[in-house]
Amino acid sequence: MxxxxxxxxxxxxxxxxxxxxxxxxxxxxxxxxxxxxxxxxxxxxxxxxxxxxxxxxxxxxxxxxxxxxxxxxxxxxxxxxxxxxxxxxxxxxxxxxxxxxxxxxxxxxxxxxxxxxxxxxxxxxxxxxxxxxxxxxxxxxxxxxxxxxxxxxxxxxxxxxxxxxxxxxxxxxxxxxxxxxxxxxxxxxxxxxxxxxxxxxxxxxxxxxxxxxxxxxxxxxxxxxxxxxxxxxxxxxxxxxxxxxxxxxxxxxxxxxxxxxxxxxxxxxxxxxxxxxxxxxxxxxxxxxxxxxxxxxxxxxxxxxxxxxxxxxxxxxxxxxxxxFEHSVHLPGGGYVGTRQIEHILDQFTNVLAYRLVQIEPRKVEILVVPTTLFNERTSAMMRSKCVELFNQQIGVEVKVVDELPIVRSPRRHSVVCKIKTPLTA
Ligand SMILES: [Zn+2]
The missing domain is CATH 3.40.50.12780 (ANL, N-terminal domain)
Structure with a gap:
């Protein structure tokens, strides 16, 4: 140089x-x-x-x-x-x-x-x-x-x-x-x-x-x-x-x-x-x-x-x-939805204390939710429908209420995790 x-x-x-x-x-x-x-x-x-x-x-x-x-x-x-x-x-x-x-x-x-x-x-x-x-x-x-x-x-x-x-x-x-x-x-x-x-x-x-x-x-x-x-x-x-x-x-x-x-x-x-x-x-x-x-x-x-x-x-x-990449949701039809877009949607639910969205199968996503006392069935349904829309109707979404999120060994929050094989992890 x-x-x-x-x-x-x-x-x-x-x-x-x-x-x-x-x-x-x-x-x-x-x-x-x-x-x-x-x-x-x-x-x-x-x-x-x-x-x-x-x-x-x-x-x-x-x-x-x-x-x-x-x-x-x-x-x-x-x-x-x-x-x-x-x-x-x-x-x-x-x-x-x-x-x-x-x-x-x-x-x-x-x-x-x-x-x-x-x-x-x-x-x-x-x-x-x-x-x-x-x-x-x-x-x-x-x-x-x-x-x-x-x-x-x-x-x-x-x-x-x-x-x-x-x-x-x-x-x-x-x-x-x-x-x-x-x-x-x-x-x-x-x-x-x-x-x-x-x-x-x-x-x-x-x-x-x-x-x-x-x-x-x-x-x-x-x-x-x-x-x-x-x-x-x-x-x-x-x-x-x-x-x-x-x-x-x-x-x-x-x-x-x-x-x-x-x-x-x-x-x-x-x-x-x-x-x-x-x-x-x-x-x-x-x-x-x-x-x-x-x-x-x-x-x-x-x-x-x-x-x-x-x-x-x-x-x-x-x-x-x-x-x-591993914190994005991979759409079966190609393309992915990044953490930023997902957080933009899920952060709007103020009756949720913490959440983590996990893609467990190519067509299945789970949202682990630590609820506040104001959380109810309606919130859960709304979360589901907003995410299904975000994923272009290509992925099924299930909301699971939990007491706490599984611990990750990182100071960063892992609000989105992809557990399926991707071109980078395959
Ligand atoms: Zn500039």
Whole structure:
């Protein structure tokens, strides 16, 4: 990768559509060429699929390349590293650790790592803050940046990183003590801070920017966070493997894709979807030659926004990320309904304390409901009919009243679970 110039990366926010398309196309070519020649995994993979570099002439030819899956990355991690890479001189980004399993990670050169940080800075600056703002980020250990250099501390505002493994009270304590301009954390962590504040703890200040990621944001989450922090949250679609793929625009008109970080495809049955239609997000890293990922299946469901963003951004824009593939309902006739749409319907039932919708068979869905005292047969019938309609009459819906929802080992809420075999889980 060419030497980075911070200003160049920050200025890309104002590029024309033509500049963006030209950049993405030439960068994609470089990435594929380099991977085919220097990365053992892709060398072997392309060879076994009979793919020659001359077959890739335009951006759309990328569709002939095979997908890369998370399982590939886990089982053949070493083969993804470009030949000649010295690990010790690299930075790494790792997934959140699970007990007893080594967390998978990706390696980047220091320049590539810095590029991601500059793209993060571009998001923050797009929301009116400067490089000198103070920030508190709640992050898993694997994503905590190295300690600042002397230059960093001179040029930038204060940065505090609190591990997600700390308690909610500790998170709240650090935030209310530092009083940063920007608070960045997974949605579940922010929601828990919100709960503490509603129980009587205080924040004592108002940040200027609240970045949130990690799961689909419901309208009710947005309202709660606005009440708690005094400002609406900004949704970021980020992945440990790649960095911030897209972030909500200040005009709140969709998520701007960081076109210099990733090339995004949204596919249904391996074909690109039209704007507004949901599909699986497939990503190609454009800023990591050390350990490139090409056509990486994310398992996330998203859709493209119809028309350009009203804020003037000329790059690609996502309408929204609708949840995980395994947290969507798969329609027997093709297509799926994401968490966001399902929560939008079910959150309206205020006489329900908690729910989980589980697809147990291709044509059968169960809604487990923890009722309030106001819940009755009518609610149940209404829930059923709203969902049957949402699933295009293709799926039968049964409502089951339970005392509590089965525990899931995740801080995230799993309001939709798909238990049938899908192209990703088969
Ligand atoms: Zn915008």
């Amino acid at each position: 060419a030497k980075i110039h911070p200003k160049d990366i920050l200025d890309r926010a104002h590029w024309s559509a033509r500049q963006i398309a030209k950049f993405a196309e030439s960068r994609l070519h470089q990435v594929i060429e380099r991977a085919a020649q220097h990365v053992p995994f892709y060398e072997k993979r392309f060879h076994s699929h009979g793919i020659k570099l001359r077959d890739i002439r335009q951006l759309r030819d990328i569709s002939i390349l095979p997908f890369t899956t998370r399982a590939d990355l886990q089982s053949e991690a070493d083969a993804f590293l470009a030949r000649g890479t010295v690990r010790e001189s690299c930075r790494r980004r790792a997934a959140a650790a699970e007990p007893g399993v080594a967390a998978p990670c990706v390696f980047l050169s220091p320049d590539e790592y810095e590029t991601i940080r500059l793209i993060e800075r571009r998001i923050v600056e797009g929301h009116g803050l400067t490089g000198r703002h103070d920030r508190v980020a709640i992050l898993p250990e694997g994503l905590t940046p190295p300690p600042p250099t002397w230059l960093d501390s001179m040029l930038r505002g204060r940065r505090y990183y609190v591990p997600t493994s700390e308690t909610t009270l500790e998170h709240l304590h650090v935030i209310s003590r530092v009083k940063p301009d920007c608070v960045a954390a997974p949605l579940w962590a922010l929601s828990r801070i919100g709960q503490e504040i509603r129980k009587g703890k205080t924040l004592g200040f108002q940040p200027r920017l609240l970045l949130s990621w990690g799961e689909v944001m419901r309208a009710s989450d947005r309202d709660t966070l606005r009440e708690t922090f005094g400002i609406p949250p900004t949704d970021v679609y980020t992945m440990w493997e790649l960095g911030p793929v897209a972030a909500e625009c200040p005009a709140r008109d969709g998520l701007h894709v960081n076109f210099d970080l990733v090339h995004v495809e949204i596919l249904h049955n391996d074909h690109p979807v039209n704007p507004g239609e949901p599909g699986e997000v497939v990503l190609t890293s454009l800023a990591n030659d050390t350990m490139p990922l090409i056509r990486y299946r994310t398992g996330d469901v998203a859709s493209w926004k119809k028309g350009p963003c009203k804020c003037g951004w000329q790059g690609p824009v996502l309408e929204g990320v609708h949840g995980r």
